[in-house]
Amino acid sequence: MNLQVFVMGFFQPGNSSNYYIGMWYKQVSPQTVVWVANRKKRVSDIFSSELRISDGNLVLFNESKIPIWSTDLNSTGSSASVRAVLHDSGNVVLNDESNSSEPSWQNFDHPAHTWLPDVKISYNKITKKQQRLTLWKNSENPAPGLFSLELDISDNSYILLWNMSRRYWTSGSWNGRTFSKPRFCP
Structure with missing residues (x-):
């Protein structure tokens, strides 16, 4: 059952003009961000920035197409067989579908500022x-x-x-x- 508890995407904290990739509760107002990928490097333009799977990693490219955040795996898998899934628990899991028994990467192993259940x-x-x-x-x-x-x-x-x-x-x-x-x- 997929409850869709969390949303992941670009957000702007407070009155900032900068953007970050984060995850927040879908039905909580005001927006409550619980995890941020690119905490140290902001994005200025979300329309030309992109989060995608590249060389088996989840990578955020800024508006100049420069990678500014990555899962940094020494992956040998092709990007075609790798999927990222946001679970209802708040865990973003990167899996190689050819070997999906263990996640390649998960944000629960890289907490940011919020202690979620199961972290x-x-x-x-x-x-x-x-x-x-x-x-x-x-x-x-x-x-x-x-x-x-x-x-x-x-x-x-x-x-x-x-x-x-x-x-x-x-x-x-x-x-x-x-x-x-x-x-x-x-």
């Missing part, structure tokens, strides 16, 4: 990549702002960081049932 804020020991939620710079600019939430792998706590480096708050260690001592950090 895991974690640390990948193989790739050494930290997943984090990062606030917008301001209401008109979705570029990464000053506060972020991530997992501290040393004690399985969540930490709120200021400027990606200074601890601002911690949930305390996870003991399997609860977090030990949530507190603000000095």
Whole structure:
């Protein structure tokens, strides 16, 4: 059953004249954006910009046809067999139809600023990549702002960081049932 909970497309944050590719709730007003692809690079003209599958990746080309955001997969699949699907959960999944058992890429592995159900804020020991939620710079600019939430792998706590480096708050260690001592950090 397809409930069409989310919409994905170009949007303008606040009173900005810039455009971004994002995802928002279909039936929530005002528009509530929950994920942004090109947070660091804006688009000025949506009529000559394009989001498409190229070389097995989902790629955003700006008005000059320069790629400004991509899923950055080392894909060997042809673009003809790759599909992007927006699920009702808010997960955008890129699949190679010739091998669709596992997604090639999904935005749930690349959260932006909103913690949706089924998104895991974690640390990948193989790739050494930290997943984090990062606030917008301001209401008109979705570029990464000053506060972020991530997992501290040393004690399985969540930490709120200021400027990606200074601890601002911690949930305390996870003991399997609860977090030990949530507190603000000095």
